[in-house]
Amino acid sequence: MIQQTEITLPGFRRGYHLITSLIEKQLPPLPEQGLLHILVKHTSAGITLNENADPSVRTDFESFINKLIPDGDPVYIHTDEGSDDMPGHLKSSVIGAGITIPITGRRLNLGTWQGIYFCEFRNFGGPRRLVLTIFS
Amino acid sequence: MIQQTEITLPGFRRGYHLITSLIEKQLPPLPEQGLLHILVKHTSAGITLNENADPSVRTDFESFINKLIPDGDPVYIHTDEGSDDMPGHLKSSVIGAGITIPITGRRLNLGTWQGIYFCEFRNFGGPRRLVLTIFS
Amino acid sequence: MIQQTEITLPGFRRGYHLITSLIEKQLPPLPEQGLLHILVKHTSAGITLNENADPSVRTDFESFINKLIPDGDPVYIHTDEGSDDMPGHLKSSVIGAGITIPITGRRLNLGTWQGIYFCEFRNFGGPRRLVLTIFS
Numbered sequence: 001m002i003q004q005t006e007i008t009l010p011g012f013r014r015g016y017h018l019i020t021s022l023i024e025k026q027l028p029p030l031p032e033q034g035l036l037h038i039l040v041k042h043t044s045a046g047i048t049l050n051e052n053a054d055p056s057v058r059t060d061f062e063s064f065i066n067k068l069i070p071d072g073d074p075v076y077i078h079t080d081e082g083s084d085d086m087p088g089h090l091k092s093s094v095i096g097a098g099i100t101i102p103i104t105g106r107r108l109n110l111g112t113w114q115g116i117y118f119c120e121f122r123n124f125g126g127p128r129r130l131v132l133t134i135f136s
Numbered sequence: 137m138i139q140q141t142e143i144t145l146p147g148f149r150r151g152y153h154l155i156t157s158l159i160e161k162q163l164p165p166l167p168e169q170g171l172l173h174i175l176v177k178h179t180s181a182g183i184t185l186n187e188n189a190d191p192s193v194r195t196d197f198e199s200f201i202n203k204l205i206p207d208g209d210p211v212y213i214h215t216d217e218g219s220d221d222m223p224g225h226l227k228s229s230v231i232g233a234g235i236t237i238p239i240t241g242r243r244l245n246l247g248t249w250q251g252i253y254f255c256e257f258r259n260f261g262g263p264r265r266l267v268l269t270i271f272s
Numbered sequence: 273m274i275q276q277t278e279i280t281l282p283g284f285r286r287g288y289h290l291i292t293s294l295i296e297k298q299l300p301p302l303p304e305q306g307l308l309h310i311l312v313k314h315t316s317a318g319i320t321l322n323e324n325a326d327p328s329v330r331t332d333f334e335s336f337i338n339k340l341i342p343d344g345d346p347v348y349i350h351t352d353e354g355s356d357d358m359p360g361h362l363k364s365s366v367i368g369a370g371i372t373i374p375i376t377g378r379r380l381n382l383g384t385w386q387g388i389y390f391c392e393f394r395n396f397g398g399p400r401r402l403v404l405t406i407f408s
Contacts, residue, residue: 002169002272004240033274035309035405037171037236041247043187048365051315056350060358061365063347068204068340075199078192086196093184093197093253098236100309100370102403104276109403111313117365131238131245133171135271135407136274138305138408140376173307173372177383179323204340211335214328222332229320229333229389234372267374267381269307271407 003028003134008127012120014084016050016058020115023132024108031136034103041129044088044121046095052115061117065091088121095119103136139164139270144263148256150220152186152194156251159268160244167272170239177265180224180257182231188251197253201227224257231255239270275300275406280399284392286356288322288330292387295404296380303408306375313401316360316393318367324387333389337363360393367391375408 007026009019023038030036040047051057069090072083079086099116102109120128143162145155159174166172176183187193205226208219215222235252238245256264279298281291295310302308312319323329341362344355351358371388374381392400 004169004238033276033405035407037238039236039238039245041245041250043185043247043249049315049369050365051361054350057358057361060348060350061362063349064341064345064358064362067347069200073200075203076196077199078190078196086193086200089187089193090197090200093186093231095365096232096368097185097250100236100311100372102276102309102311102405104403109311109313111315111401113315114313114369129247131240133169133238135171140305140374173374175372175374175381177381177386179321179383179385205336209336211339212332213335214326214332222329222336225323225329226333226336229322229367232368233321233386236372265383267376269305269374271307 001136005132007130009118009130011126012118014120014123016061017118018052018115019118020052023116030103030106032106034134034136036101036103036108037133038099039131040097041131043092044085045125045128046092046097046119047099048095048117048119049099049114050117051113053113084123091121137272141268143266143268145254145266147262148254150256150259152197153254154188154251155254156188159252162268166239166242168242170270170272172237172239172244173269174235175267176233177267179228180221181261181264182228182233182255183235184231184253184255185235185250186253187249189249220259227257273408277404279402279404281390281402283398284390286392286395288333289390290324290387291390292324295388302375302378304378306406306408308373308375308380309405310371311403312369313403315364316357317397317400318364318369318391319371320367320389320391321371321386322389323385325385356395363393
């Protein structure tokens with residue numbers, strides 16, 4: 001069986017945001033076994049699994065990725081939409097815009113320390129659309 | 137239901153190529169709801185979702201990733217197959233060799249600005265094999 | 273149909289390890305067509321597809337990624353768990369903690385040179401849990 005829904009995230013500030021609970025609240029009762037796929041329908045945002053306990057990990061993600069893929073790198077020629085636009089596109093493909101999570105015993109089967117990060121790469125990204133697909 | 141097919145891409149030049157239409161033409165009539173998974177069966181090429189409108193984004197991807205993961209870095213010991221080989225392997229794992237796209241209303245459910253990029257990391261990669269799997 | 277199992281990998285040393293055979297041995301008889309999804313239930317380890325023949329590729333992965341995402345970068349504030357912890361989290365999201373592989377003709381449908389790499393980013397990661405989900 002397939003269950004599918006689209007949700008809109010509120011406009012998050014630039015950075016990494018733990019959205020595990022927010023996602024869980026949008027899901028129907030989960031099957032005994034299956035998979036959840038999440039797609040971010042944007043090219044300057046991302047989604048990934050990472051550490052869910054210490055907010056300093058999310059701060060370090062933002063600091064480090066900005067160093068790795070800097071705003072306003074002189075190599076960019078796609079600059080019309082601002083200095084945070086092209087790095088946003090690059091980050092979206094390096095981190096990824098989709099994840100798949102197993103469902104086991106009617107719950108998302110993540111590790112103890114794993115949470116879902118929504119990654120906003122623009123300074124003012126605004127609301128963002130996600131597609132949630134459950135396979136069972 | 138599962139539908140699966142393998143296709144061969146023509147030899148693309150090194151860089152990032154928008155292949156959304158090419159992929160859509162290879163697909164059977166799509167189900168009302170489902171998922172499409174695409175695997176690139178190679179270790180020096182990749183596939184990702186990104187901006188589908190302005191070709192300068194694809195140019196910047198090539199420029200920036202070559203700066204991030206340079207050809208001929210002296211740290212590489214796997215050098216027998218040329219200076220573009222080991223960076224091709226690294227890029228393939230950083231960008232990824234597979235993507236999953238939701239299907240909704242008999243269409244790929246991508247964002248307005250999202251397209252499928254095929255990423256050729258070799259100077260002369262030649263034809264490339266992809267596996268397309270539709271779940272419904 | 274969905275078949276799901278959890279396995280525990282032995283403690284691997286820091287680096288990239290070819291685990292294709294190890295995974296195949298843990299799978300039930302495979303369906304004619306389908307998909308295998310693998311999730312690493314940890315935030316400082318990863319999984320990816322890459323070159324399965326020459327061990328020097330795995331050595332170069334370790335050397336290069338350590339240069340790209342260095343231990344003990346002064347930008348990190350999440351440092352309580354050691355200088356290899358925060359870079360481990362970053363690498364996990366750059367490489368990814370999950371992969372999906374098509375199944376065709378009762379076998380994993382990978383390219384000739386593709387193997388499954390388990391990526392241990394900690395100095396002493398210990399045993400690691402993986403969820404294997406087969407869709408058919």
